[in-house]
Amino acid sequence: MSVQQLDRELDRLQGLWSDGLSDAYRVYLDSVRHFDADVQPKLALAAALIEVGTRLQGLGGRAAPPTTLLMGDLCLARGSRLLADNAPLAVQVAFARAIESISSAAASETPAPPTRPLLQQSLGATR
Amino acid sequence: MSAARLEFATSRSTEFVDLTERIRDEVGRAGLRNGRVHLQSLHTTVGLAVNENEPLLLRDFQEMLERIAPTGAGYEHDDFTRRIDVALDEPVNGHAHCRQLLLSAFLTLLVEDGELVMGRWQSVFAVELDGPRRRQLAMQLDGDFVRPQRVDLPEALVEVELARQLMVDPEPVAAPMRRLVEAGGKRLRPRLVQLTAGIGPRNDPLRAAELAAAVELLHNATLIHDDYVDESTHRRGRPTVAAAEGPERAIAVGDYYFAKATRLIAEIGNPAVTSAVAEALEAICASQIDDVALRGAYPGDRESYMGVVRGKTASLFAAACASGALLSEAPPEVVGALRRYGDLLGTAFQMADDMVDFSSSSGKPVGLDIRQRVLSLPLIYAADDRVVGPEVRKLLAGTLGDAEVGRVTELVTTSDALPRVRREAQALVEDAVRQIENVELDGLRPVLAGLARAAVDRNS
Numbered sequence: 001m002s003v004q005q006l007d008r009e010l011d012r013l014q015g016l017w018s019d020g021l022s023d024a025y026r027v028y029l030d031s032v033r034h035f036d037a038d039v040q041p042k043l044a045l046a047a048a049l050i051e052v053g054t055r056l057q058g059l060g061g062r063a064a065p066p067t068t069l070l071m072g073d074l075c076l077a078r079g080s081r082l083l084a085d086n087a088p089l090a091v092q093v094a095f096a097r098a099i100e101s102i103s104s105a106a107a108s109e110t111p112a113p114p115t116r117p118l119l120q121q122s123l124g125a126t127r
Numbered sequence: 128m129s130a131a132r133l134e135f136a137t138s139r140s141t142e143f144v145d146l147t148e149r150i151r152d153e154v155g156r157a158g159l160r161n162g163r164v165h166l167q168s169l170h171t172t173v174g175l176a177v178n179e180n181e182p183l184l185l186r187d188f189q190e191m192l193e194r195i196a197p198t199g200a201g202y203e204h205d206d207f208t209r210r211i212d213v214a215l216d217e218p219v220n221g222h223a224h225c226r227q228l229l230l231s232a233f234l235t236l237l238v239e240d241g242e243l244v245m246g247r248w249q250s251v252f253a254v255e256l257d258g259p260r261r262r263q264l265a266m267q268l269d270g271d272f273v274r275p276q277r278v279d280l281p282e283a284l285v286e287v288e289l290a291r292q293l294m295v296d297p298e299p300v301a302a303p304m305r306r307l308v309e310a311g312g313k314r315l316r317p318r319l320v321q322l323t324a325g326i327g328p329r330n331d332p333l334r335a336a337e338l339a340a341a342v343e344l345l346h347n348a349t350l351i352h353d354d355y356v357d358e359s360t361h362r363r364g365r366p367t368v369a370a371a372e373g374p375e376r377a378i379a380v381g382d383y384y385f386a387k388a389t390r391l392i393a394e395i396g397n398p399a400v401t402s403a404v405a406e407a408l409e410a411i412c413a414s415q416i417d418d419v420a421l422r423g424a425y426p427g428d429r430e431s432y433m434g435v436v437r438g439k440t441a442s443l444f445a446a447a448c449a450s451g452a453l454l455s456e457a458p459p460e461v462v463g464a465l466r467r468y469g470d471l472l473g474t475a476f477q478m479a480d481d482m483v484d485f486s487s488s489s490g491k492p493v494g495l496d497i498r499q500r501v502l503s504l505p506l507i508y509a510a511d512d513r514v515v516g517p518e519v520r521k522l523l524a525g526t527l528g529d530a531e532v533g534r535v536t537e538l539v540t541t542s543d544a545l546p547r548v549r550r551e552a553q554a555l556v557e558d559a560v561r562q563i564e565n566v567e568l569d570g571l572r573p574v575l576a577g578l579a580r581a582a583v584d585r586n587s
Contacts, residue, residue: 095386104296104299
């Protein structure tokens with residue numbers, strides 16, 4: 001699936017594509033090879049959106065200003081919707097648990113597990 | 128306090144409609160133990176009376192009314208050539224108005240030990256004086272309520288489920304969310320989930336309560352981020368998470384419950400439900416961005432307002448209704464009708480919320496939306512108003528201190544903006560109720576209609 005075909009999923013977020021989202025997307029593409037070809041780009045984009053979204057929000061660091069937070073929220077919500085529509089239940093649950101673990105660490109002011117390996121691991125969840 | 132509308136249709140020009148049993152049912156449904164039922168006619172040709180329901184006596188009353196105010200006795204009101212603004216369908220009904228003057232438009236009934244206090248021969252009548260028509264009475268019940276079990280049980284299930292979920296979470300995220308959840312809230316979204324989850328063939332109250340609690344957690348997660356964005360210091364009478372614990376903690380708590388709620392919903396194992404809620408969440412976030420962007424052109428216009436409200440508020444109402452129905456495996460046409468009902472109800476609910484900002488009896492500081500430059504339909508209408516509009520726009524363009532907020536509030540309340548928004552919200556609610564008129568809802572239609580009307584007729 002080409003970037004053009006993902007256009008709808010990038011609505012309002014095009015500016016992020018050249019600002020780290022495309023790099024993250026390409027990395028996650030390598031983690032979704034075991035899924036059907038038609039859902040691979042959507043799942044890779046979901047993971048990339050969630051990674052970029054938490055970074056934009058400043059989760060675990062200094063709080064983002066309101067408008068940036070809202071952009072991060074939209075990334076998370078869109079990533080979550082892409083997972084709801086395309087991922088097996090086990091992967092949806094693993095992603096949610098990954099965000100729970102990162103945000104819980106942030107709230108506790110303890111070091112959070114690195115996001116990317118956590119999300120890559122979530123893409124491999126089977127139960 | 129509980130509020131509702133009593134609707135009835137009449138079939139004759141003069142008719143005594145006995146509402147005693149319906150009022151008894153409403154007292155029972157609301158769980159009013161000791162208190163009062165207030166009734167108010169919403170028409171100038173419908174009166175209220177308490178008397179004996181004996182057919183010959185009712186005929187006597189009718190003849191008495193005819194003697195005192197005979198039909199067609201040359202009432203000035205019926206001379207349309209001398210009146211201005213006469214509607215095309217204006218009836219010749221001077222006699223009906225005069226007869227209504229002999230009755231009352233208001234009635235208060237007492238309730239003791241859960242029973243209407245009525246004498247042996249007493250019945251409560253709405254007296255139609257210019258029928259046949261569809262009519263409405265406003266009804267309010269106040270006093271001490273003991274909620275009946277069939278209403279209380281689903282609500283209790285949600286509260287237990289919320290408490291159970293918060294109990295297992297790490298304290299740094301659970302404590303702020305617990306404070307927010309325990310501070311109250313109307314719980315409309317979970318209520319809609321539970322009601323609609325009883326419609327289809329697969330009615331499972333426990334699964335419905337799990338979904339309802341997850342939807343409520345999701346709603347609260349969005350509020351936590353909203354409060355940081357809006358720089359709100361208080362919500363539900365308590366400091367916001369951002370104000371009490373700082374924006375970093377607020378962002379983390381919001382994210383945690385966003386993730387947890389979506390997981391709980393996914394674990395219910397109904398993909399259509401998961402997708403319905405996920406779409407709503409995306410709409411909420413997209414509209415939040417629009418909302419903030421529009422503050423640069425404050426107060427904005429109606430079209431932009433409707434776009435934001437449909438995403439920010441109505442989408443979760445629609446998803447709550449649809450997801451409950453989907454969970455119960457209701458037919459697609461029922462799910463669709465409920466989704467439309469939720470969308471219209473959510474929009475009307477937000478309009479009612481906007482009006483609360485101008486009500487001194489709401490318990491919230493008046494003019495908070497203006498101060499925070501939150502989109503508000505009354506403000507949009509006041510800014511468009513021919514008389515007060517120029518001053519409203521000028522004030523909103525400048526710095527908004529106490530004096531300016533006070534003056535804007537005064538201008539809005541003296542203009543036609545609030546009645547206009549109320550009419551619009553009520554029309555949306557009636558449209559919402561129409562959406563569910565032609566689908567099978569297993570007897571839930573009156574409850575959903577009542578809930579929708581009560582959501583708009585409120586002052587808090």
